[in-house]
Amino acid sequence: MKKPRVFVSRRIPEASLRPLMQECDVEIWEDELPPPYEKLLEKVEGKDGIISLLTDRIDAHLMDVAGPQLKVISQYAVGVDNIDLKAATDRCIVVGHTPGVLTESTADLAFGLLMAAARRIVEGAEYVKAGKWRTWHPLLLLGNDVHGATLGIVGMGRIGQAVARRAAGFGMKVLYYNRTPKRVEIPNVDARQVDLETLLRESDFVSIHTPLTEETRHMIGRRELAMMKPTAVLVNTARGAVVDTDALYEALKDGRIGYAALDVTDPEPLPSDHPLLTLPNVVVVPHIGSASTTARTRMGDLAVANLLAVLNGKRPPHVANPDVLERPECRRA
Ligand code: DGY
Numbered sequence: 001m002k003k004p005r006v007f008v009s010r011r012i013p014e015a016s017l018r019p020l021m022q023e024c025d026v027e028i029w030e031d032e033l034p035p036p037y038e039k040l041l042e043k044v045e046g047k048d049g050i051i052s053l054l055t056d057r058i059d060a061h062l063m064d065v066a067g068p069q070l071k072v073i074s075q076y077a078v079g080v081d082n083i084d085l086k087a088a089t090d091r092c093i094v095v096g097h098t099p100g101v102l103t104e105s106t107a108d109l110a111f112g113l114l115m116a117a118a119r120r121i122v123e124g125a126e127y128v129k130a131g132k133w134r135t136w137h138p139l140l141l142l143g144n145d146v147h148g149a150t151l152g153i154v155g156m157g158r159i160g161q162a163v164a165r166r167a168a169g170f171g172m173k174v175l176y177y178n179r180t181p182k183r184v185e186i187p188n189v190d191a192r193q194v195d196l197e198t199l200l201r202e203s204d205f206v207s208i209h210t211p212l213t214e215e216t217r218h219m220i221g222r223r224e225l226a227m228m229k230p231t232a233v234l235v236n237t238a239r240g241a242v243v244d245t246d247a248l249y250e251a252l253k254d255g256r257i258g259y260a261a262l263d264v265t266d267p268e269p270l271p272s273d274h275p276l277l278t279l280p281n282v283v284v285v286p287h288i289g290s291a292s293t294t295a296r297t298r299m300g301d302l303a304v305a306n307l308l309a310v311l312n313g314k315r316p317p318h319v320a321n322p323d324v325l326e327r328p329e330c331r332r333a
Helices: 014-023 037-044 060-068 085-090 103-118 122-129 158-169 196-202 222-227 244-252 293-311
Strands: 006-008 025-028 049-052 072-074 094-096 152-155 173-177 191-193 206-207 231-235 259-262 283-285
Touching: 006 014, 014 025, 014 293, 037 060, 049 293, 060 085, 072 293, 085 094, 094 173, 094 293, 103 158, 103 206, 103 231, 103 259, 103 283, 103 293, 152 158, 152 196, 158 173, 173 196, 173 283, 196 222, 244 259
Parallel strands: 006 025, 006 049, 049 072, 072 094, 152 173, 152 206, 173 191, 206 231, 231 259, 259 283
Antiparallel strands: none
16 A cells, blocks of 8 residues: 655654654655755645644645645644644644643743843853953842742743743742633642733743734734833743844843843844844843753654544644544545
8 A cells, every 4th residue: 555645844853753654655854954945845745744843834835735635734843833724724634733742841941041041141151251250259240039039921821831830939929911811720839810011010020931823923012021120031932923023122222121031033043143142131042942852752753643643544632723623524534
């Protein structure tokens, strides 16, 4: 029997690929950089499944070029803002993604960035490497305490809640805002649901954990940044475009907020000559929230499990467009 044909848009951990190799005819994009859109179109043509990355634009045109046999797009990430979900559902294409397996790792990084900004750890390391460390000084690199401070979490999903648990260990007070209000009870965490304005006005640290959608694009703009404390730290490990980068640059430059610690940026990657990188009160890391060996392997395992389930006519563990499973016209024989 002919094996299903699958395109994988970058090399993912080897162990995750093994079951895929056994069951499918697999083509992998081996470059370090993502396939340009035109190449991607060429590569997906005639494929039954695609394992995609957040750097791939997966739109209606691409799905049409792939052809009517395309059954599944399995994203190697939890966020699917690069994929046109409606176009996939309209074409009976299941979109898989990888929630859960990267929650704790991403929360670790968010909290690490928060600490780094509060205590100016990156600045300190650069200071030492630059040979500037001549003595202990009472006023050298003073930062802000994390313990006892107020943390505002924007987006109280899995990762937001995992960050709240970490904050409790530091005796922080937690405020949270969710676009769709939801009550969250986390054992031993003192967390209060508030509106966005209260969160921005009262928090010493604001950490973003909302997915990027048309509603959340630039959710943190000039107006919202102006509500924050002049000492506040903004942490973003979600998607860069949730924050208006120009507004953020101005707020940081003019001292209207204290610091930004970013794992994600808009644009991404951030060019090395971007004005944001000239500021002393910014730390940027290259979208490494889920970059632990364990998390990335589990993401690979789940992306492959989602893909193989669909190709074998089964319900996949995690679907980003669950409506597709309910559409009678999408049920396959
Ligand atoms: C995701 O999964 O959406 C992250 O941004 C990368 O792990």
